Amino acid sequence: MKIKLRFLTLILVLLFSFSYSGFGQETIVTVNGKVKSLSNDVSDVLVVNLSSQKSTITNNEGAFFIEAKLNDSIQFTAVQYLTKKIMVTNTILNTSLMLIHLVDNIVKLDEVTVMPYSLSGNIDLDIKRIGNGPVATASSLKLPNSNVQVITHNERLLLEADRGKFIKGGIQLDTLFFFPIVGLYMDLNVHKTLNYISGRTKKLKEIVSVDEGIKMEKKIINMFSKKTISEESGIPLENIDGFLTFCISQEDFSNLSSAGNSFEVWKYLMAKSEEFKRSR
Numbered sequence: 001m002k003i004k005l006r007f008l009t010l011i012l013v014l015l016f017s018f019s020y021s022g023f024g025q026e027t028i029v030t031v032n033g034k035v036k037s038l039s040n041d042v043s044d045v046l047v048v049n050l051s052s053q054k055s056t057i058t059n060n061e062g063a064f065f066i067e068a069k070l071n072d073s074i075q076f077t078a079v080q081y082l083t084k085k086i087m088v089t090n091t092i093l094n095t096s097l098m099l100i101h102l103v104d105n106i107v108k109l110d111e112v113t114v115m116p117y118s119l120s121g122n123i124d125l126d127i128k129r130i131g132n133g134p135v136a137t138a139s140s141l142k143l144p145n146s147n148v149q150v151i152t153h154n155e156r157l158l159l160e161a162d163r164g165k166f167i168k169g170g171i172q173l174d175t176l177f178f179f180p181i182v183g184l185y186m187d188l189n190v191h192k193t194l195n196y197i198s199g200r201t202k203k204l205k206e207i208v209s210v211d212e213g214i215k216m217e218k219k220i221i222n223m224f225s226k227k228t229i230s231e232e233s234g235i236p237l238e239n240i241d242g243f244l245t246f247c248i249s250q251e252d253f254s255n256l257s258s259a260g261n262s263f264e265v266w267k268y269l270m271a272k273s274e275e276f277k278r279s280r
Helices: 002-026 089-095 122-128 153-161 190-198 199-222 226-231 239-246 251-260 262-279
Strands: 029-036 046-049 053-055 063-068 073-077 084-087 099-100 166-174 180-188
Touching: 046 063, 046 153, 053 063, 084 239, 153 190, 153 199, 190 199, 199 239, 199 262, 226 239, 226 262, 239 262, 251 262
Parallel strands: 029 099
Antiparallel strands: 029 063, 046 053, 046 073, 073 084, 166 180
């Protein structure tokens, strides 16, 4: 009797174990996870349960929720990371937070060629190879109102202070008691004259000249970085601002505004760099 009871108990235990095991494999659990990385952004990483075809994406902090069951395969994909796959284990199902560490997807390039000119990185060589023509402008493209020149506030003040001629005169025909007479007249431009005498016109011209120099300096920096100018001219990077100020003070610096292309500007900078180094 005792043997039969023990045998029956063993069968019940085995049945219970198999039932519990089967239940665990089919039980769907919401997995709480977080993607981590030392360098790249962890938001918008695509998380896909390949077994159930359900998916989600990570938030700004890399956190996500996804339903899964034992032995499901979950894939993590993002442009900045290498794709990673994991299999859901009992440990994952029982943990409160699953941490996923992704590896950065680093693309190594042996050589880069900038098309269509096959630039080498050597400015002198590349400029000669390209053979730049005149810079395209609104006028060369024949755009509407391209001939209208936009002037600055200081240019407008100078135009107002120096407008017209100092003296305007001429011959005036008239009649006196039906007899024709010829008279001479002369008008003095008082506004222009006072501005000239007071020195206002001269001061405004100096201000406009400085404005044009600063504008051209910004144009040069847009063409060539300070680092490039430093490396090619042999002037220390910390002295480039002083070098550009030196160029602005030169009488021929204003001629750069009419330079046809960047090659002419570069030639000017390299020539002035030798003068600058000799002056120090």
